[in-house]
Amino acid sequence: xxxxxxxxxxxxxxxxxxxxxxxFTDIFGVMKSVAITIEQLEKALNGEITFDGSSIxxxxxxxxxxxxxxxxxxxxxxxxxxxxxKEARLICDVYDKDGKPFDGCPRNTLKRIxxxxxxxxxTFNVGPECEFFLFHTDExxxxxxxxxxxAGYFDLAPVDLGESARRDMVLTLKQMGFEIExxxxxxxxxxxEIDFKYDDALSAAxxxxxxxxxxxxxxxxxxLHATFMPKPIYGISGSGMHTNMSLNDLQGNNVFYEENGxxxxxxxxxxxxxxxxxxxxxxxxxxxxxxxxxxxxxPGYEAPIYVAWSASNRSPLVRVPAKRGKSTRLELRNPxxxxxxxxxxxxxxxxxxxxxxxxxxxxxxxxxxxxxxxEEEKDKMGIESLPANLYEAVEELSQNDVIKAALGGxxxxxxxxxxKLEWNEYKARVTKWEIEKYLTKF
Ligand code: ADP
Ligand code: MG
Ligand code: MG
Ligand code: MG
Ligand code: MG
Numbered sequence: 001x002x003x004x005x006x007x008x009x010x011x012x013x014x015x016x017x018x019x020x021x022x023x024f025t026d027i028f029g030v031m032k033s034v035a036i037t038i039e040q041l042e043k044a045l046n047g048e049i050t051f052d053g054s055s056i057x058x059x060x061x062x063x064x065x066x067x068x069x070x071x072x073x074x075x076x077x078x079x080x081x082x083x084x085x086k087e088a089r090l091i092c093d094v095y096d097k098d099g100k101p102f103d104g105c106p107r108n109t110l111k112r113i114x115x116x117x118x119x120x121x122x123t124f125n126v127g128p129e130c131e132f133f134l135f136h137t138d139e140x141x142x143x144x145x146x147x148x149x150x151a152g153y154f155d156l157a158p159v160d161l162g163e164s165a166r167r168d169m170v171l172t173l174k175q176m177g178f179e180i181e182x183x184x185x186x187x188x189x190x191x192x193e194i195d196f197k198y199d200d201a202l203s204a205a206x207x208x209x210x211x212x213x214x215x216x217x218x219x220x221x222x223x224l225h226a227t228f229m230p231k232p233i234y235g236i237s238g239s240g241m242h243t244n245m246s247l248n249d250l251q252g253n254n255v256f257y258e259e260n261g262x263x264x265x266x267x268x269x270x271x272x273x274x275x276x277x278x279x280x281x282x283x284x285x286x287x288x289x290x291x292x293x294x295x296x297x298x299p300g301y302e303a304p305i306y307v308a309w310s311a312s313n314r315s316p317l318v319r320v321p322a323k324r325g326k327s328t329r330l331e332l333r334n335p336x337x338x339x340x341x342x343x344x345x346x347x348x349x350x351x352x353x354x355x356x357x358x359x360x361x362x363x364x365x366x367x368x369x370x371x372x373x374x375e376e377e378k379d380k381m382g383i384e385s386l387p388a389n390l391y392e393a394v395e396e397l398s399q400n401d402v403i404k405a406a407l408g409g410x411x412x413x414x415x416x417x418x419x420k421l422e423w424n425e426y427k428a429r430v431t432k433w434e435i436e437k438y439l440t441k442f
Contacts, residue, residue, distance in 0.1 A: 002074035005045045012041055012088060015078065021089040022049060022069050023209070025106055027058040027414050029289070029340030031209055033089075034069065045071055047095065058414040059104050067102060068095040075206055080175040081217050091206050103410045106342035110205055113346045113406055117353055122247040122255060124349050127198030127329070128208055130337050131239035132215060133190050133232055134162045134224045143225035145233060147190025165222040166192050169215050176214065178207065187302075188236040198244060198329075201345045208241075208341035228337035230288070231295040238296030240303060241337040243287075243348065244321070246329040247272065257328035263311050264324050273309060273330055274362040275355020276318060276348060280307050280334070282400030283347040284386050285393035285419065286407070287335035291426050294389045296336055299371055304333045307384045308366040315370050317386070334386060343407065343415075350406035391423045 003011060012020065020041055022034045034051050036044055043049060053060040053067035060067070071090035079087045094105035101108040117124050136146040147162070163185070170183050179197040186193050194215070196207060212228055219226035231238035247255040247268065258266035288294065296303050302314065309318035309330075319331045335344055354360070363382060366373075370383070387393035394416050397403060404412050 003076045005073045008045060008073045008076045008090070009042060011076065012038060015088075016086050017041075017078070017088045018085040019082075019087045020044065021079075021087065022071060022092050023089050024069065024092045024094055025209055025340060025342060026056050027104065027106060027340065027343070027411055028418065029106075029338065029343075030057070031213060032056060044069070044090070045073060047071070053094075053102075053104075058411075058418060059102075066097045068097070068099075069093075070095050072206075077176050077210070080172050081214075081221070091209070103408045104414065106340050106346075106411065107202075107205070109406070109408060109411060110202060110342040110346040112408075113349050113353075114201060117247070117349060118250075120353060120356065121250055122353075123250070124201040124345070125198050125246045125248060125329075126201045126204035126345055127195070127244035128204060128335075128341070129193055129195050129240070129242040129244070130208065130211055130215075130228070131186055131191060131193045131241065132337065133188070133227050133229075133239060134165060134192060134219055135190060135227065135232075137223055137225050143227070161222060161224065162190060162192065165219055165224055166194065168222065169194060169218045172214050172218055173211065176210065178211070186237065186239075188233070191237060191239065198246075201349065205341040205345050208337075212337070230290065230293045230336035230338050234295070237301045238303060239337055240296065240333065241335045241339065243332045243335045243344070244329045245272075245332060245348065245352070247352075254326050254328050256330070257324055257326075263320065265320065265328065268356055269328070269330070270362055271355040271359055272352035273318060273355065274360030275351045275353065275358075276330070276332060277307055277309065277362055278355065278360055279347075279351035279400060279403055280317060281384065281387055281393075281396045282403045283344075283351055283397070284334060285390070285397040285415070286347045286403075287332075287339050287344045288386075288393065289340065289390075289415075289419070290338045291390050291422060293336050293338060294387070294393075297334065297386055305385055306366075306370050306378070307386060308370055309362060310365045310367050312365075312367045313369065316366055343411065347403050347406050350402060354402050389423075390419055391427075394419045394423070 020036050024032055047068055047070040049069045050066055052065050054065035069092040071092045075091035093107050094102040096102045136144050170180050181195045181197055183194040215226045249255050256269035297305055304317040308316040310316045311320040321331055387396055
């Protein structure tokens with residue numbers, strides 16, 4: 001149930017809530033939080049709580065630091081894990097001191113692109129599949145790379161520690177209003193997936209942030225560390241965040257479904273797909289925003305590398321799952337859970353809308369195993385690769401005005417600057433792999 005402002009006030013009082021966490025997400029996808037007491041809730045709901053924007057990475061300089069938090073009452077949720085006192089949270093938009101939506105706030109960015117969609121007659125539905133690893137923590141509480149699966153072998157803990165943590169996560173998420181569709185062990189040892197039902201994109205992005213927070217907290221209670229790092233261990237699968245997407249018209253009908261269309265997909269679905277494929281190399285910087293993201297996008301682990309689509313094959317960038325009717329959707333497979341969900345959904349939506357606006361036809365589908373097609377043949381077919389690393393991704397983004405405009409100047413600049421810094425820091429490192437390879441050879 002989604003509450004209004006008055007209902008939140010009433011509900012918080014009735015339930016004896018003592019603390020409310022006002023949450024928002026920075027450019028890099030990190031959740032920030034300001035805690036207030038119940039006495040301040042009304043003031044908060046009126047958007048009168050300020051914070052120092054200069055203290056947040058990538059926000060503003062000290063001279064312009066007064067920022068306002070505008071809570072979205074529909075995001076009111078009680079923290080089921082807070083047992084000492086009742087605690088709740090509200091997700092906020094950030095406004096500047098002149099009362100304008102702050103353009104460094106990713107949630108505002110997504111709202112802006114959702115508005116563009118609405119003006120074209122669409123709402124955007126998103127169902128994410130968040131994968132994560134559960135690792136053991138040592139005596140000091142520091143995370144290791146030991147999973148519960150091989151921990152059983154070392155006799156550190158009962159083998160089903162991860163399973164029971166995941167069960168707890170599902171129960172907690174349900175208490176927080178999530179509709180859980182499935183939860184299962186993934187391919188790699190210690191890797192899990194919990195799927196929740198798709199929702200409008202803004203709720204879906206809020207849900208991803210809430211999901212990650214809840215999963216981390218419950219893991220901790222089980223003596224485990226949950227990580228959404230895309231590729232924590234070389235040689236086994238990384239964690240993705242497949243993003244299932246569809247458009248509805250304003251009456252709530254799925255626009256991608258067309259009974260008599262080719263593959264029962266509508267012209268809009270094909271154009272949306274065309275836009276996604278056209279801009280994929282540029283939005284990768286946002287959907288795969290870390291150095292580590294690109295270590296997942298390698299052959300052999302079901303992660304996409306090539307910009308292609310298929311309705312019959314799981315390896316390409318975009319898959320069209322078999323379900324039709326209300327469930328007609330495109331599954332974008334490159335995003336990973338280190339992405340800022342607000343920005344990731346903003347850029348993929350923008351790419352799809354650009355496809356519809358400019359009637360971008362997608363290339364022919366690639367229904368054979370793309371990894372078995374030779375390089376020359378791929379060139380002939382015009383199949384491109386996703387960027388090989390963060391550096392290439394940011395270069396690609398810098399040349400794409402559609403995706404840059406979706407992010408807005410402020411976020412684009414801050415993001416590109418930070419990514420380049422990170423790249424420069426990384427590229428100068430001497431890795432263990434290099435030592436093993438060269439130390440004795442030369
Ligand atoms: P997979 O077969 O790739 O493992 P899952 O079953 O794990 O897929 O996840 C499918 C996701 O797609 C779920 O989050 C589901 O709610 C979502 N989904 C279903 N229908 C739609 C739709 N019309 N638009 C967007 N997402 C949808
Ligand atoms: Mg899945
Ligand atoms: Mg499934
Ligand atoms: Mg999976
Ligand atoms: Mg999937």
